[in-house]
Structure formats: structure tokens, C-alpha cells
Amino acid sequence: MMKDFFTKKKKYATVPSAKARQDVPEGIVRKCPKCKKIMYVKELKKNLFVCQSCGYHYPIGARDRAEMLFDQGSYVEFDKDMVSLNPLQFPNYMNKLESDRKKTNLNEAVWTGKGLIEGFDCAVAIMDKGFRMGSMGSVVGEKITRMIEYANKNGIPVLIFSASGGARMQEGVLSLMQMAKTSAALKEFSENGGLYISIMTHPTTGGVSASFASLGDYNFAEPGALIGFAGRRIIEQTIGEELPEDFQTAEFLLNHGQLDQVVSRSELRTVLGRVLSIHAEGGAAGWDQN
Template sequence: MFKKSYIDISGAKKKQAKFENEVTFSCPKCLTRITATEKMQNNDFCPKCSYYYVTSAWDRIHDVCDENSFEEWNAHIKSLNPLNFPNYEKKMIKAREETGLTEAIVTGRGSIGGYDVVLGAMDSRFMMGSMGSAVGEKISRAMEKAIQYSLPCIMFSSSGGARMQEGMLSLMQMAKTSASVGRLREAGLLYISILTHPTTGGVTASFASLADVIIAESGALVGFTGPRVIEQTTGHVLPPGFQRSEYLLKHGMVDLVQPRAEMRSLLIRLLNIHQGENYGEK
């Protein structure tokens, strides 16, 4: 009895020490406290309740790009409310205030391991990363720039799909961005898509699944129809791990599953191999 409580105290002290030396996070859902290392090891999911610590577009860009190499394009492009959809402006203003972003994607040019690339990163905090006219426009412009400069294109997706508040204008962004991927293909340029948590609907069913190499971030939920809707409409119980990255890999939908912390090194290797004759020079 005495011994046990002694061990407990020492364990708590050790834990205390662990938290003192590292940045810690508290899960907003279940309040479990974890260190930055644990969070990384668990791919940004809470080990206890599977809450996902959302990653911002800028975090992703800083994670993979060489320091100070990223130059943003078309930051000024903003959505309008073309259908006069109720509450749309209010939601957009809120999203802008909360994220500091103008839209649900950041696009631009940067370098990764010395290789110049065109890069886009979606941000699920901005209206669930939904794709409306502005997001579609930024993606198509980025891809057209990649063609103009003959650069590889890399897209990080994280989205609930098309933005319903813009109606058919949003749905048509699927056609628009897919057509732009068609041009990338014709130009023979490398296009890498990284599916991050969560990516569903019209983004999965357009530019995000059309890449030469498709990488899913470990643990990410990726699919066409969201799991809740599948359960509601079909009444089926979903199998464990359904629509998660590892499941997609097993079903042949992605080339690789990669933890976030190792994404940059994988991208460098892929870019390196695609330099062809210049392989290994950089």
C-alpha cells in the first residue's frame, strides 16, 4: 500500500518534470494533457479521445518549406456572396477573424530542400476548408503558374468539400480545378497531392485525387461521402478504421501514408527523383 502510493508520487513527479521541459497541449475535448513530442508521435490526434489538433495552412507551409522561401500569391482574392445566401458573409467574417486568412487556402511559391515548387495548403479552420469560387480560383491560378514556370505542384488538402453557400458556382470549381490538373498533365509536370485530416466531398473528388503521387497523412480521414452521412443514409455500421489513411492504402487509393513530421523529407526525395538527369545534384 505504502509502496504503491510511493510509486504513484514518483510517477507524478516524473510526469511533472516531463511537462516542465516541453511545450504541452491540453485536449479541448477531453482535457488530456500531452507533450509536443507525444502530439507529434500521435500525428496530432489526442491519444485518448482521437480529437484532432487542427493544423493551419501556414504551419504546413513552414513545416515543409525551406526557411523564408515561401512567397504567397493571390492573397487578396476573397469570396463574395453571389447567391445572397443567408448568413454567408457573417460566417466568412468570423472565419477571417479567427484564422487571419482571407480564404480557406494559401497558395504560392517556395522551395523544399532547394527545389522550387508551387505550393497550396488548405486550412480546415476556415469554413471547414470548403471550396468556393475564391479557393477554386487560387488553385487554378497556382497550377497555371506552375505551367508557366515549369515547376512541380504540391497541394495539401483539408476540406469538407464544395462550399454550399455558393451553390453551383462552388460545384463548378471541381470541374475548373480538375481541368487545370489536366493542363498540368499535358505539360508533363509533377503534381503531388497530400491528403490531410479531414478531406471529403468535392475536394477529394476533384484536384486532390488526380495527382501523380498521392500521399495521405497518417490517421487522416479521407473520402467522398462523410462517415456520418454514410451511416445515416445506409444504416450500416462502419468498419473500424474506415476512410482512414491506412485503410485507403490497403484499398489502393493512395501511394503512401506518411506522418506529418516526415512529410518534408519524403517530398524532398520525390522531388529529387523527378529531377531526372539532375538526380542527386542538389
């Protein structure tokens, strides 16, 4: 009897069955990848998808970011019906694009438009890593270029939120051409006195990091963002050295002079408002980065 007492599984100690776990509605809670704290999604959204425990910044989609960024009801979208073709006849490419359209509610890996931020009119591009890992193909480059040209014509600042794995391999050299195309548009914009603010989010890598993402008059980044061109292992194998643990993080780049500031999501609108006010006619005389 005593043996049975210790060996028999007790009803109150049983683990819920797989079926019982499947009955729990999805999307109610999320676990922080960094500190493992479990949070209700509604509370997480109220906190701008930043962990209340450790400050981890969850990657967010372009439409969610637009809702957080602009003054309420002030923004409009550009070129929303522009879609990619398959110039190289890459196998299954069109099916993957269609799948990502349904997943992200975007036609491409970047949202572009204009709107008010703290009362200042801006032209904005927001990349979405949920669409082909935010890779830059011909449509992404064209949309960003058109947005810059609109800002140039109308004399308003440009903001670009980068989130990308780099150039899109399915479009070959047409993808790589977008690096020069977007950079040339920014060069003309700068020569005409335009203000460009680059905000790098997780991840900003490859051809995007080597082109428009690094060309800002102000280069900001979100905490913990991975920023770099080549991958860590490739660099270590090339130079034959082990890299620091925090290599290619936003904080590492800030400490080595490649960023102007690492800005938390909760403070971003305030920081952007300050910068925009400085450069607006009759704006503030200066600003304190501390």
C-alpha cells in the same frame, strides 16, 4: 467529533473554484484527443503538432504548415487579397467570412504560393479547415487554378494539401463548378509533363476528395486522416451494411490501393524531397518507400 471528521470538507481536498480555473492562462497546454495526454503547447509545436505519446496528428492551419514545409524564408504568397463575394445573397454569409478571416489570418480557405522544399522550387496550395471548414467556393477554386497555371507556365511541380468539408453551400453551383475547373487545370498541367503531388490531411471530404485531391501522380496522406466523399452513415444506409471501424481513414485507403503512402508529418519534407529529386533533371535514380 469522529462523524464531523469524515463528513466535513477539508481545505486540502477542495476542488479549485471556477474563478481559479479561469485565471489559468489559455493556450499553455493542450490535451490529446486520442490518448488524453496533456502537453505544453510549446513542446507540441516543436514536435510539429504531433502527440509525442500516441502520434496523433493535430489539424494545423495553413500558415503553420507553410512554416513547417518550406525551406526557411524561401516562400512567397499568391493572390492573398482575393476575397469571396455573396453572389446568392446568402444570409449572414459575409459576416461569417469576416469572422473566419480574423480567426485564421487568411482571406480564404486556401493559402497558395511558391517556395523551396529541400531546395526544389514548387508551387503549393494549402487548405485551412479553420476557414469555413476548408470548404471550396469560387475563390478557393480560382486560387488553386491560378497556382496550377503558374506552375505550368514555369515548369515546376505542384503540391496541394487538402483539408476540406467539401463544396461551399453558400455559393451553390458556383462552388460545384470549381471541381471541374481545378481538375481541368491539372489535366493540362499533366499533359505538359507536370508533376502533381497530393497530400490529404484531416479531413478531406466531399467535392474536394472527388476532384483535385485524388488526381495526384503521388497521393499521400497524414496518419489518421479522414478521407472520403459521402459520410459514413449515408453509405451504410445506402448499401444496408455496417462498415469497418477504420473505414475512410488514410490507413484503410492505403490498404485498399487508393493511396501511395501514409506519411507522418516529421518525415514529410524528407519524402517530398526524395520524390522531387527523382523527377528533377539529373535527380535520384529511384527511391525506397520503406
